[in-house]
Amino acid sequence: MLAKQKIYICEDDQMHLDLLKNCIRNYVMAENLAMELVCAVKSPEELLECLNNNEKTAGMYFLDLNFGLNQETAGLELAFKIRNHDPIGDIVFITSSSDMYKSTLKHRVSALNYIEKNDPNRDELVCQCIDNAHSRYMKINAAGYKTFVFKLGSDIVQSNGRPELSKGDEVSIDVNDILYFETSTTREHMIDLYTNNVIYELRDKLITIIERLDKKTFLLCQRNKIINLNRVSHIDNSKKLLYFDNGFEVEIAKKKINELKVALRKH
Numbered sequence: 372m373l374a375k376q377k378i379y380i381c382e383d384d385q386m387h388l389d390l391l392k393n394c395i396r397n398y399v400m401a402e403n404l405a406m407e408l409v410c411a412v413k414s415p416e417e418l419l420e421c422l423n424n425n426e427k428t429a430g431m432y433f434l435d436l437n438f439g440l441n442q443e444t445a446g447l448e449l450a451f452k453i454r455n456h457d458p459i460g461d462i463v464f465i466t467s468s469s470d471m472y473k474s475t476l477k478h479r480v481s482a483l484n485y486i487e488k489n490d491p492n493r494d495e496l497v498c499q500c501i502d503n504a505h506s507r508y509m510k511i512n513a514a515g516y517k518t519f520v521f522k523l524g525s526d527i528v529q530s531n532g533r534p535e536l537s538k539g540d541e542v543s544i545d546v547n548d549i550l551y552f553e554t555s556t557t558r559e560h561m562i563d564l565y566t567n568n569v570i571y572e573l574r575d576k577l578i579t580i581i582e583r584l585d586k587k588t589f590l591l592c593q594r595n596k597i598i599n600l601n602r603v604s605h606i607d608n609s610k611k612l613l614y615f616d617n618g619f620e621v622e623i624a625k626k627k628i629n630e631l632k633v634a635l636r637k638h
Contacts, residue, residue, distance in 0.1 A: 374426070374428055375405050375406055375407045376404075376405060376406045376407075376428065376429065376430065376431060376504065376505065376508040377406075377407060377409045377410075377425055377426075377428060377430045377431070378395060378399075378406055378407065378408045378409065378410075378430065378431045378432075378433070378501075379409065379410040379411075379418055379421065379422065379430060379431070379432045379433070380392065380395070380408070380410065380411040380412070380432075380433045380434075381412055381413070381414070381415060381417070381418040381432070381433070381434050381435060381446075381449060382411075382413065382433070382434075382435045382465060383413045383414065383435055383438050384435070384488075385413070387435075387465070387488055388411060388413065390493075391411070391433055391465070391497065392408065392411045394493075394494045394497050394498070395408050395433075395497065395501065396408055398497070398498045398501055399501065404501070404505050405505070405508070405509075406431070406501070406504075406505060406508075409421070409425060410422070410425075414438075415438070415445055415446075415448070415449040415452075418432075418449065419449070419452060419453075422453065422456060422457075423456075423541075427456070427457070427518070427520065427543055428457075429457060429459045429460050429461075429507075429508055429511055430457050430460040430461075431460060431461045431463070431500075431501070431504040431508075432450075432453055432460060432461065432462045432463065433463050433465055433497075434446050434449055434450060434453075434462060434463070434464055434465065435464075435465050435466075436464045436465065436466045436467075436485075437466070437467060446464065450462050450464075450482070451536075452536070452540075455536055455540070455542045455543070455544075456541065456542070456543055457543060458518065458543060458544050458545050458548070459507075459511060459545060461483040461500070461503070461504035461507065462482045462483055463482065463483050463484050463485070463486060463497075463500045464482055464484075464485045464486070465486055465487075465488055466485055466486070466487055466488065467487070467488050467489075483500055483503060483504065484496065484499075484500050484503075486500070517545075517546045517585070518543045518544060518545060518546065519543070519544055519546050519549065519583070519584070520541065520542070520543045521541070521542060521564070521571070521573045521575070522539055522540065522541050522542070522573065522574075523536055523537070523538050523539060523540050523541075523542055523571060523572065523573065524538060524558075524561050524562075524571075524572040524573045524574040525538050525561075525572045526538050527569065527571070542571065544566060544571075546584070546585075546588070546599075547601065547602075548566045548567050549564065549565070549566055549599045549602070550565040550566060550567070550599055550602050550615050550617070550619060551565050551596055551597060551598045551599060551602075551615075551621060552564050552565070552577060552580055552596065552597040553565065553595055553596050553597075553621075554577060554594075554595040554596075555572065558572070560574055560576075561573070561574055562574075562575050562576070562577065562580065565619070567617060577591060577594075577595070577596075577597055578591075580597060581597055584597070587600075587638065588600055588601055588638070590631070590634050592623070592627050592630060592631050592634070593623070593624050593627045596621070596623075598613065598631070600634060600635060600638045601638075602615045602616050602617075603615060603616070603631075603635060604616045606623065606628060606631060606632065606635075608628060611623055611624070611625055611628065613631065
C-alpha cells in the first residue's frame with residue numbers, strides 16, 4: 372500500500388498558519404489525495420524535530436521565508452536542512468514580499484514555487500502546488516526511487532564560514548547523485564562520498580557500505596573505491612582513468628580495468 376505523502380508547514384504568524392492548514396486539509400480531503408498534513412508549527416526547530424520523528428519519504432513543505440527580526444535567513448537555512456534530509460521533497464516558500472531573491476533561492480534549494488501571503492489567489496496557488504507535488508510523488512514511487520542515508524563525519528561549511536551541516540547530522544541523498552565512494556587518504560577510518568556537487572565525509576567502511584547498495588549498480592572495484600556504474604561514461608586504458616558522465620575522472624588500477632569493463636557490459 373502506498374504511504375501517504377507528508378505535508379509540513381512552518382509559519383510564525385498564527386493567522387497565516389491557520390489559513391494554510393485549513394486550505395491544505397480541505398483540498399486534500401476534497402480531492403481524496405494520498406497526502407496528509409502531519410506538522411504545522413511556528414519555528415524551524417519544531418519542524419526539524421517533527422521531520423526527524425517521521426518516516427523518511429518525499430514530503431511537501433510550506434515554509435515562511437522570513438521569521439522576523441534577526442531571522443531574515445531562517446527560512447532559507449531551514450530549507451537547506453530539509454533538502455539534505457529529503458533531497459526530492461517539494462518546498463514552497465510563503466513570502467511577505469515578491470522580491471526575496473527568488474531566482475537565486477530557487478536554484479539553491481530547488482523550490483517548487485513562491486506564494487505571497489497576501490496574494491488574492493493564494494489558496495488557488497497553494498492547491499496548484501499540492502497537485503504538482505502529488506503528481507511528482509506518484510511518479511517517484513512508480514520509479515522506485517532510492518536514497519542513501521548516513522551521518523556526516525565532518526562539518527560542511529558555507530562560503531561565509533558558517534556550517535551548512537554539522538558533524539553528526541543525518542543526510543539523505545539520491546543514489547543517482549552518487550559518483551563514487553573512496554577511502555579517505557587524509558583521515559583514518561573515514562570515507563569520502565563524491566556526488567555531483569558535494570564531497571561528503573562519513574565514518575564507515577566500504578565493505579559495509581556496499582552491503583547497503585544495489586549490487587547491480589554499485590561495484591567495489593578495488594579495495595579503496597565503490598563505483599556507481601550508472602554514472603560511468605567511459606574508461607581510458609592508456610591513462611588508467613575512469614570518466615563519469617559529468618566529466619569527473621578517477622584513477623583505476625590497471626588490473627581492475629577489465630573487471631570494470633565486464634561489469635559495465637553486464638550492466
